Amino acid sequence: MVDMNPVDAAARSIAQEDWVSLSTPRGSIRVRANLTEIVSPGVVNVYHGYPEASVNLLIAPDYLDPISAYPGFKSLLCEVKNVSDAEAHS
Secondary structure, three states: OEEEOHHHHHHOOOOOOOEEEEEEOOEEEEEEEEEOOOOOOOOEEEOOOOHHHOHHHHOOOOOEOOOOOOEOOOOOOOEEEEOHHHHHOO
16 A cells, blocks of 8 residues: 555545555556555655565665665655556446
């Protein structure tokens, strides 16, 4: 699951447990949405370690944060799109 703020979800027409695509320039994974106010608007959270949807595949192994030069394990821009509707019509 990807944890996201309800404000961000509403802007993308995403409801609780909808299938979403979480993508970066390196790739994408398909996960369910978990709407929660625990994460701030503009932020998503995905736990790592799931072989079926490995978030680590979205981050290049040599990626470094452009400001601190620290490995960017927990900070990378991404896009979240609702794919539930597309699957319902296919």
